[in-house]
Structure formats: C-alpha cells, structure tokens
Amino acid sequence: MKLFDLARERALINSTAATLGWDQETYLPDSAHPYRAAQLSWLTAKAHTLATSDEWKRALEEAEASDAGGDVTLTANLREMRRQFDRATKLPVELVARESEATSMGKHAWASARQASDFATFAPHLQTLLDIAREKADRWGYESEPYDVLLDTYERGSTAAKISALFEVLRPQLINIGKLAVANSEARGAKLPAGPYPIEAQMKFNATVAESLGFDFNAGRIDTTTHPFCTTLGPKDVRLTTRYDLEDFTSSLFGVMHEAGHGLYEQGLPEGDVGLPSGDSVSLGIHESQSRLWENHVGRSQAFWERWFPYAVECFPQLGALSLDDFLAAIRRAEKSFIRVEADEATYDLHILLRFGLERRMMSGELAVKDIPAAWNEAFEESFGMTPPDDRNGCLQDIHWSMGGLGYFSTYTLGNLNAAQLFAAATADPAVAAGLAKAEYKPLLGWLRKHVHAHGGTYDPAVLVEKATGAPPSADAHLSHLFARYCAAAI
Structure with missing residues (x-):
C-alpha cells in the first residue's frame, strides 16, 4: 500500500x-x-x-x-x-x-x-517553548482550553477536565497514604548501609537484572546520561540510559528497571508494522504502565529480592549487614523527597499532581515563566510540607519542559493506575503468579506481550486496558496496592 x-x-x-x-x-x-x-x-x-x-x-x-x-x-x-x-x-x-x-x-x-x-538562564528557552506550544494549540483548535490538545498528543481521548476530576479525588487519599507510609518508615528506621557502591558493580548488576526481565541486549544497550530515558532508534535498537549514585545503588537499579519496562514494550511491538500506528505505542499512560509495573510491582516485591539479594551482597558486600526484611524495608522506605525520579511509590503521584496543575496555569497564561520557581515552591509546600532549597531540587529537576513536553506529566500517574490494574489481572493467571513466586519473568512478559504490546496503537488506551483486564480503567487497584504495601502495617 x-x-x-x-x-x-x-x-x-x-x-x-x-x-x-x-x-x-x-x-x-x-x-x-x-x-x-x-x-x-x-x-x-x-x-x-x-x-x-x-x-x-x-x-x-x-x-x-x-x-x-x-x-x-x-x-x-x-x-x-x-x-x-x-x-x-x-x-x-x-x-x-x-x-x-x-x-x-x-x-x-x-x-x-x-x-x-x-x-x-533557562527561562528564555522555556518562554520560547511555551509560546510554540500555545501556537500549536491555537492552530489545532480546542473546545475548552489549550492544554487539552497538548494532553491528547500524549494520551488520546483525555482532557484536562477529566484528569483534573480524577486527581481531585485521588489527592486527599494520596496525601493520607503518604503520611501513613512516612510514619511507618520513620518508626522502622531501615536504611541502606553507606556507600560507596562502585559504578562498575552497579552496571554489572543492572544489566544482569534487565536481561533476566527479558530485555534483549542484542537489540538494545544501557548508557549514562543526566536524565534517564528510553528511546527507540529503530526495530531491534532500543536504548536505555541511567545515572549513578555512589551512595545508593538502588537509584540506578530501579531507574534501569523502569526504563527496561519501556524497552520491553518497544521490543514487543509488532516489528512488521514499523512506522504505522499499529506498530507504535498507544499512549504514554500505557507506556508508563509498563515501566512502573516492572520497577515497582516486580522490582520492590519480596519474591524478586529473595532471588536477587544474595547476588546484590556479592556485588556490594556492605549489604551483608542487613537481613532481607531490613533490606526490603529500606527499599520501600517512604519519605518526603524533592526529586520526583527518586520518590517512593507512596508519595510519587503527589509530584505529578503538582506539575499538572502548574502546566495548566502556564498554558492558560495565568502563570508567567518568571514566576514558576515561586509557584513551584508554594505548591510543593502545600503537598509535602517543605520547600525546595534551590531550583535544581525544584522546578529545574525534570527535562520535559526543555523538550517541549507540556501536557506530558499526568501520564505518569495514569501509568501507575494502569500498571496496578494490569498487574492484578496478569497475576490472576496461575502461570504468571507461579512464575513471579520463583522470580521467573517469562510468563509475565508473555502476558504483557499478548494483552498490551502486540496491539500497538490499534485501540485507544482505555479500550486496551478494559480488553486486557475486563474492567474500565480505575484507581482502585493502585490505591489498594499502595495501602497494602505501605500502610496496612508497619513495614
């Protein structure tokens, strides 16, 4: 054709x-x-x-x-x-x-x-990109607000009003879960032993784990960058990137598992449909569901670490001072964090709600570029009860605005909701559940290949989730997961 x-x-x-x-x-x-x-x-x-x-x-x-x-x-x-x-x-x-x-x-x-x-020094560039985003929205046209057409670029079928209504319901529940999770973690007091965690050992550990999940290194690789990301350069060429922290090997590890989730999705898309919607991901909310599923539902599970903790001790001997239970408590530690990409599951979504609100105000013209640092700090204080000490830990921490990615952030929380719902449906399959219990990931990857990856962009995101899980997209599974892991009892 x-x-x-x-x-x-x-x-x-x-x-x-x-x-x-x-x-x-x-x-x-x-x-x-x-x-x-x-x-x-x-x-x-x-x-x-x-x-x-x-x-x-x-x-x-x-x-x-x-x-x-x-x-x-x-x-x-x-x-x-x-x-x-x-x-x-x-x-x-x-x-x-x-x-x-x-x-x-x-x-x-x-x-x-x-x-x-x-x-x-970044503000003039952001102003240029914001002006371009507004010009695009005006040319595309919109019924309610310019932010809608930007959001639809990343999550087709969504509107700012729909997302805002969802987030208004989620916000008080997330704040409550975050408070309970932080209190439990403070009571337990578990932390990783001090570094250094050598970068070469981190690289080896990360690659071994990513390969065990199913990431094909004959069709991809891992490199180092300022802000971790995954990109596809063509069929059978998926690039993951990460950054390293000498004091915390899990920062890079979970970053790699997150990006490997994106990479597994890309490697599972129909190869014969390259360049067509059916050969492409359907939305960022679905893409993010894959990364958050592998990073959190798999990577922070007890079964995962029953397999991988002994190898982690080989790579990082100081971990030998911890029991597996203490290690799990440490990697599930909930605490207020300035940095989104390093935030725990229990508080992560509050970072997204903050950015979503600021972006709508930026696009409408209510919030001027010069006022963004102050607005960021004010919103952060409202959600987390603390103020970022500087721009690096505040409004400059994410790369997305510099990429022109206005309208992007809400897809992270949509991804969390989808991840929990898809994971619950997948683990209802006895073969998947049995594989995860033994830290064998082929059955789970096979389920995702069949129900998500193979369809590419054929169905709208909400339709894809309902076909895969038997129910429309909902926040129920995500909230249940967070409460059970972080709040039901001291961890």
Whole structure:
C-alpha cells in the first residue's frame, strides 16, 4: 500500500533523528549542540513535509476509499493516520522546524541551568517553548482550553477536565497514604548501609537484572546520561540510559528497571508494522504502565529480592549487614523527597499532581515563566510540607519542559493506575503468579506481550486496558496496592 510505504519512509527519517537525539543526550561534545540542533531541525522538517504532502494526502484518501472495514488493524491504522494527518497539516513546516531547534537548544540550556541551579538562564528557552506550544494549540483548535490538545498528543481521548476530576479525588487519599507510609518508615528506621557502591558493580548488576526481565541486549544497550530515558532508534535498537549514585545503588537499579519496562514494550511491538500506528505505542499512560509495573510491582516485591539479594551482597558486600526484611524495608522506605525520579511509590503521584496543575496555569497564561520557581515552591509546600532549597531540587529537576513536553506529566500517574490494574489481572493467571513466586519473568512478559504490546496503537488506551483486564480503567487497584504495601502495617 502506497500510504504505508510513505509511512515507513517517514519512520526512517524519524529514527535517524532519534539516533542523533540519543547521541545528543549521551556523548555529543558540548560545543556541537548548535549544529546538532540544526541537523535535527532539518530532519524534523523533512518528516513533516513528507507527512503533509499532496502525495501523502492522495495515498491516504485512496486507502480510505478501499478499506472495507473488515480488518480491525487496517481500519485502526487508517483512522489514526487520518487523525495525525489532519493535525499535522495545521502546522506549517516552519513552526515544526522552529520547535525542533528550540527543543535541542532548550535541553542543552536546561542541563547547564540545572547544574548551576539557575532557573533564570533557562527561562528564555522555556518562554520560547511555551509560546510554540500555545501556537500549536491555537492552530489545532480546542473546545475548552489549550492544554487539552497538548494532553491528547500524549494520551488520546483525555482532557484536562477529566484528569483534573480524577486527581481531585485521588489527592486527599494520596496525601493520607503518604503520611501513613512516612510514619511507618520513620518508626522502622531501615536504611541502606553507606556507600560507596562502585559504578562498575552497579552496571554489572543492572544489566544482569534487565536481561533476566527479558530485555534483549542484542537489540538494545544501557548508557549514562543526566536524565534517564528510553528511546527507540529503530526495530531491534532500543536504548536505555541511567545515572549513578555512589551512595545508593538502588537509584540506578530501579531507574534501569523502569526504563527496561519501556524497552520491553518497544521490543514487543509488532516489528512488521514499523512506522504505522499499529506498530507504535498507544499512549504514554500505557507506556508508563509498563515501566512502573516492572520497577515497582516486580522490582520492590519480596519474591524478586529473595532471588536477587544474595547476588546484590556479592556485588556490594556492605549489604551483608542487613537481613532481607531490613533490606526490603529500606527499599520501600517512604519519605518526603524533592526529586520526583527518586520518590517512593507512596508519595510519587503527589509530584505529578503538582506539575499538572502548574502546566495548566502556564498554558492558560495565568502563570508567567518568571514566576514558576515561586509557584513551584508554594505548591510543593502545600503537598509535602517543605520547600525546595534551590531550583535544581525544584522546578529545574525534570527535562520535559526543555523538550517541549507540556501536557506530558499526568501520564505518569495514569501509568501507575494502569500498571496496578494490569498487574492484578496478569497475576490472576496461575502461570504468571507461579512464575513471579520463583522470580521467573517469562510468563509475565508473555502476558504483557499478548494483552498490551502486540496491539500497538490499534485501540485507544482505555479500550486496551478494559480488553486486557475486563474492567474500565480505575484507581482502585493502585490505591489498594499502595495501602497494602505501605500502610496496612508497619513495614
């Protein structure tokens, strides 16, 4: 089909850009960023020009005219490609190229600003990206608020009003769970022994664990970067990144398990559908469900550590001073944290609710860029009862805004809800439950391959969850999981 040939051509361009983007975040020399920004801008413009061309339009119309509606995957591909085309044609190529260059320069500026803990040096870049986001929203059009169309980019079918209503219900329950969890942890007082935890030993341990989950290192690798991420450079080329803490090996380990969850999803997508919606992830809320499932529901379970704790002691001998129970209490320790990516399960979602609220205010114009640090600190005080000591531990900690990723953050909490619901459904399968009891992950990965990965973007996120679990998406499983692990009794 001509349309699919064009889509695969666009995928080649995008994967080339992804390769340059991965290099930018890992090994690119500091002085090379301006030219890299120009390279990525050029490639992004080429992909956009192709995807909005008259040739693409004719191919799409021909495919739609010939679709008899009998093939669910074909019908879904055409539906989503029509939606994507209609959105893409509303954006001039100049805007797309300008955004690409702005994000390249923004990420570099953010990294420098974060290191110096100086929001003022990043602020002009954020203003540029915010202006671009508003321009895109205006061109796309929206019924209620501009934030809606940005959110729909990452989680199709969602609106700010729906997410806000969900978060308003969750917020008091999360605050209560967080308080109980922190109190239990303080009463137990379990902590990891002091470092150092050598980086080489961490690398070895992380890779061994990731491989045991099913991550294929013949089709991927792990590298080091400022902000951990997973990216796909093409079929059979999935890159994970992490950062290391000499005083806490679990920071990198759980980061790798998180990114490996993303990577397993990418490695499980239909390889023959590369470039098509059916060969791509359906949403970030589903993507995040995979990472949080492996990181938390598997990685912080007792069965997992019954297998891996002895090997951890081999790699990090100071752990030998702890019993397994004390170690589990240490890695499940709940405490108020300034840093989202290092937050425990019990308090993590409060970080997301904070960011969601700020982003809506930024997009509406209620919150000016210059006022973001103060607004961040005020909101953080309301949720956590403490104020970040500096910008590095406050509004500069995440890379997303520098990537133009406004509308992104709520998908992390949606991912937590989906993860709990999917994990509960998976473990109802006796083969999956038996495998997890022995820390064997092939049955769980097989269940996820069948019920989530294999469908790509064929179904909307809510439909996919309901098909996999037999019930519409709900917060019930997540709240039950948090309460049982952190609050039901002292840990």
